[in-house]
Amino acid sequence: MTRQTPLTVFFVFAALMGMGHLANDWVNLAPPWGLAWKASGIILLGVYALSQRAWLAALALFLCATGDVLLEIYFVAGMAAFALGHIVYVLCFLEWGRVLGPNKRDRPVAGLVVLVSLAMLGWLTPGMGDLLIPALIYQLIITTMVATAMVVKAPMLARLGAVVFMLSDTLIAIGKFTTTDVPPGSVWITYAGAQIMIAWGLSRIAPYRDRKAAQSAGIA
Numbered sequence: 001m002t003r004q005t006p007l008t009v010f011f012v013f014a015a016l017m018g019m020g021h022l023a024n025d026w027v028n029l030a031p032p033w034g035l036a037w038k039a040s041g042i043i044l045l046g047v048y049a050l051s052q053r054a055w056l057a058a059l060a061l062f063l064c065a066t067g068d069v070l071l072e073i074y075f076v077a078g079m080a081a082f083a084l085g086h087i088v089y090v091l092c093f094l095e096w097g098r099v100l101g102p103n104k105r106d107r108p109v110a111g112l113v114v115l116v117s118l119a120m121l122g123w124l125t126p127g128m129g130d131l132l133i134p135a136l137i138y139q140l141i142i143t144t145m146v147a148t149a150m151v152v153k154a155p156m157l158a159r160l161g162a163v164v165f166m167l168s169d170t171l172i173a174i175g176k177f178t179t180t181d182v183p184p185g186s187v188w189i190t191y192a193g194a195q196i197m198i199a200w201g202l203s204r205i206a207p208y209r210d211r212k213a214a215q216s217a218g219i220a
Helices: 004-027 033-051 055-073 075-100 104-127 129-150 156-177 186-202 205-219
Strands: none
Touching (some): 004 033, 033 186, 055 075, 075 129, 104 129, 104 156, 129 156
16 A cells, blocks of 8 residues: 555545535534535545645635635635635646746736636625625636636646636626525535545645746756
């Protein structure tokens, strides 16, 4: 058994904990236990990222776990925590770009992400009310995160996770700012799935970073 085997088992456990919070729609644990369950899987994914020396990914996951809790207490504070998490995710993807280079092939996809984001804003903005400014700032940040994921050579799983994360946030916005109902459980399924994909993909950075550093030292 390699050193990575128990860590992989830990990752699977963390993923199951994260996705398992969907059951709280039926169990309906009272605070603080429901909130602890909500954040626990994402925190464990962050711990896994730490074990892989993916420091930035771990920080982003911990910020998102904080956002999970704050959303239930004060929505704008939760948005702020997630916005900070997305900014750190931008830095994660930029690090992949630094070690592996740009992904010129998918630049049109990044453009499509921006166009879709603008189209969604056109639909959602009339219902934002007092949340207009924080919602616009948040939309700018998450759009930047997903577009950045498309233009660097990062793992496909992480890049797909970024797109699914944006889908999850869009479902939240639809439910909050329009009269359209979203499918039950769809927000958490897409959110937890996105975090699982991102955590696994971005946690692969250390060997590439080490190789880049060794190559730079050799050239020097």
